[in-house]
Amino acid sequence: MTxxxxxxxxxxxxxxxxxxxxxxxxxxxxxxxxxxxxxLVIFIGCTLxxxxxxxxxxxxxxxxxxxxxxxxxxxxGTSRWNVSVWNLIWYGVFSLSFTLVIGFLLAVLMDQxxxxxxxxxxxxxxxxxxxxxxxxxxxxxxxxxxxGLQGTMRNxxxxxxxFDWIARSDMVIYALLIAGLWQGTGFMMVLMLAGLRGVDxxxxxxxxxxxxxxWRTYLFIVLPMMRGVLVTxxxxxGSGIVRLYDLVVALTRGGPGISSEVPAKYVYDYMFTxxxxxxGLAASTMMLLTVMIIIIPWAxxxxxxxxxxx
Amino acid sequence: xxxxATLSTNVALDAVKTDITLDGPHGPRPKPFFTPRxxxxxxxxxxxxxxxxxxxxxxxTTSFKTMPEIxxxxxxxxxxxxxxxxxxxAWSSACTGLTxxxxxPGFWNSIKILIPSVIISTAVxxxxxxxxxNWKFKGxxxxxxxxxxxxxxxxxxxxxxxxxxxxxxxxxxxxxAVIMVHTIFGMPILTLLFRNYFASLPPELFKAAxxxxxxxxxxxxxxxxxxxxxxxxxxxILQVTxxxxxxxxxxxxxxxQNLPMTVQLNNIVNSAQGTPEYNVNMAAxxxxxxxxxxxxxxxxxxxxxxxxAGAVKG
Numbered sequence: 099m100t101x102x103x104x105x106x107x108x109x110x111x112x113x114x115x116x117x118x119x120x121x122x123x124x125x126x127x128x129x130x131x132x133x134x135x136x137x138l139v140i141f142i143g144c145t146l147x148x149x150x151x152x153x154x155x156x157x158x159x160x161x162x163x164x165x166x167x168x169x170x171x172x173x174x175g176t177s178r179w180n181v182s183v184w185n186l187i188w189y190g191v192f193s194l195s196f197t198l199v200i201g202f203l204l205a206v207l208m209d210q211x212x213x214x215x216x217x218x219x220x221x222x223x224x225x226x227x228x229x230x231x232x233x234x235x236x237x238x239x240x241x242x243x244x245x246g247l248q249g250t251m252r253n254x255x256x257x258x259x260x261f262d263w264i265a266r267s268d269m270v271i272y273a274l275l276i277a278g279l280w281q282g283t284g285f286m287m288v289l290m291l292a293g294l295r296g297v298d299x300x301x302x303x304x305x306x307x308x309x310x311x312x313w314r315t316y317l318f319i320v321l322p323m324m325r326g327v328l329v330t331x332x333x334x335x336g337s338g339i340v341r342l343y344d345l346v347v348a349l350t351r352g353g354p355g356i357s358s359e360v361p362a363k364y365v366y367d368y369m370f371t372x373x374x375x376x377x378g379l380a381a382s383t384m385m386l387l388t389v390m391i392i393i394i395p396w397a398x399x400x401x402x403x404x405x406x407x408x
Numbered sequence: 409x410x411x412x413a414t415l416s417t418n419v420a421l422d423a424v425k426t427d428i429t430l431d432g433p434h435g436p437r438p439k440p441f442f443t444p445r446x447x448x449x450x451x452x453x454x455x456x457x458x459x460x461x462x463x464x465x466x467x468x469t470t471s472f473k474t475m476p477e478i479x480x481x482x483x484x485x486x487x488x489x490x491x492x493x494x495x496x497x498a499w500s501s502a503c504t505g506l507t508x509x510x511x512x513p514g515f516w517n518s519i520k521i522l523i524p525s526v527i528i529s530t531a532v533x534x535x536x537x538x539x540x541x542n543w544k545f546k547g548x549x550x551x552x553x554x555x556x557x558x559x560x561x562x563x564x565x566x567x568x569x570x571x572x573x574x575x576x577x578x579x580x581x582x583x584x585a586v587i588m589v590h591t592i593f594g595m596p597i598l599t600l601l602f603r604n605y606f607a608s609l610p611p612e613l614f615k616a617a618x619x620x621x622x623x624x625x626x627x628x629x630x631x632x633x634x635x636x637x638x639x640x641x642x643x644x645i646l647q648v649t650x651x652x653x654x655x656x657x658x659x660x661x662x663x664x665q666n667l668p669m670t671v672q673l674n675n676i677v678n679s680a681q682g683t684p685e686y687n688v689n690m691a692a693x694x695x696x697x698x699x700x701x702x703x704x705x706x707x708x709x710x711x712x713x714x715x716x717a718g719a720v721k722g
Binding site: 115123125126127129130132133134136137139140141142143144145147148151160204207208210212218219220221222223224225226227228229230231232233235236237238239240242244245246247249250253254280284285288289292333337340341343344347348351361362365366369370375378379381382383385386389393397 | 449484543554566591686704
């Protein structure tokens with residue numbers, strides 16, 4: 099014991115640190131290995147690998163030589179990629195605003211001390227338990243121009259009824275939107291409802307006594323107080339939108355033509371079917387960049403203010 | 409908006425005049441039930457529910473119809489000739505463009521992927537969460553922060569390196585690769601879940617066990633794990649639905665022999681040749697959706713807790 103403490107005193111700071119790294123709480127460190135490996139190898143290592151190889155001319159195998167920004171120049175010169183990006187922008191703008199607005203409105207309606215609240219919630223939330231593949235295939239059938247909703251309405255005598263968005267390249271993005279909203283708005287409602295319920299009851303009493311109409315209280319007092327929930331909702335919806343893939347595969351397969359292609363599908367197709375890895379990696383790096391643009395301001399707002407969380 | 413001083417007086421006033429009944433969300437229930445306002449409220453909710461229920465209704469009715477009845481073109485009508493033929497075809501003999509074995513191989517593949525993935529990812533996350541709360545070491549919080557941050561990186565970014573990694577390990581195109589990927593990408597959210605849960609337990613529990621001389625694993629198995637049943641259930645719900653519904657990892661890592669049910673379903677509906685059989689398609693879709701739906705309806709409030717916990721990241 100005395101020996102150990104004596105040598106400890108003689109040790110330099112770094113040497114002690116290294117020694118403690120391997121002796122203190124050794125089982126805890128062994129138990130943390132999966133997490134450490136995941137963080138270092140997958141989240142950091144694989145991401146850096148992808149970024150690095152997106153600057154090479156890799157085709158079937160990632161062995162290419164360094165070509166600078168060539169892949170990116172080609173990427174933005176490809177009409178399919180540009181269509182994908184614009185689709186994602188339009189889908190993102192509509193999807194984000196509709197999910198937030200619909201989610202909030204439904205949450206407000208659910209907050210009116212209604213009866214059968216849990217039944218309503220169960221009905222609105224069940225699509226969220228289903229996969230995007232299931233969602234896409236059901237809506238593909240409903241939107242079938244001849245036998246789906248349009249055909250049915252026309253057979254019933256409503257000749258003017260038109261619902262052929264899935265077959266029209268200018269409207270197909272709204273078909274995706276309908277299916278996406280069906281799947282996700284219930285969840286937003288639950289999130290917003292939790293936010294509404296989290297607002298102090300005293301606020302309500304006060305605003306009622308002051309004679310402020312209910313809708314104004316919701317919009318100008320309660321909504322700003324729900325900042326935390328709203329930010330979470332935006333971040334979640336946003337990162338979900340960037341990943342949009344399964345729904346497109348199931349509902350439209352990118353068609354008609356290339357009119358409903360999205361970046362995530364571009365990445366997959368170039369990597370695994372077209373055998374052009376460099377393109378796929380460049381496209382996925384652009385996806386990463388997009389997410390960073392969403393996440394970094396959020397992380398800064400959430401954690402930057404009160405210093406680094408440690 | 410009024411200032412806090414008047415707010416509090418108003419609150420006090422309100423407390424005195426308890427007979428004020430205003431129909432706000434937090435007030436007492438108004439006496440007359442069928443006010444115009446209530447009628448509008450319930451109508452809107454009812455219409456919203458129609459939108460949410462319509463696809464489920466269409467799925468179920470279409471799956472029990474015969475093809476001639478479907479070609480008649482009325483998606484609203486319930487089946488006249490009620491038949492389960494489409495269901496048995498979807499299960500055992502529908503064609504994917506390559507084989508004609510129906511969904512059943514996909515179902516069993518999904519089960520083979522699901523059970524180990526759920527167990528391993530939950531176990532790893534539980535140990536992580538416990539370690540992060542009770543056995544902090546230098547840098548452990550930084551690893552955790554990067555882990556949470558990493559959950560926002562699109563999967564596509566890490567997809568190709570992971571393919572190379574699993575190929576290097578010799579498991580690419582097999583079920584272990586899918587299990588590994590699910591464990592990796594389930595880790596951030598599940599670790600967060602367990603970390604927050606263990607942090608909410610009284611620290612005396614851990615200290616007492618420590619004083620009694622128990623080590624890392626003993627405290628985990630004998631003190632922490634028996635107490636974490638509620639959060640384990642939430643984690644299981646989250647993982648079962650999440651892994652069952654996965655498409656991307658299945659299609660990339662599983663290999664053609666082990667495709668999970670979602671991939672098989674998509675192949676049946678979207679790449680089959682010949683005239684599409686919508687009743688079979690809908691029966692197959694329903695079959696694939698059944699597992700998460702059962703989890704959803706059985707777990708009820710816990711599902712809401714699970715997804716809400718999954719939502720409150722960071």
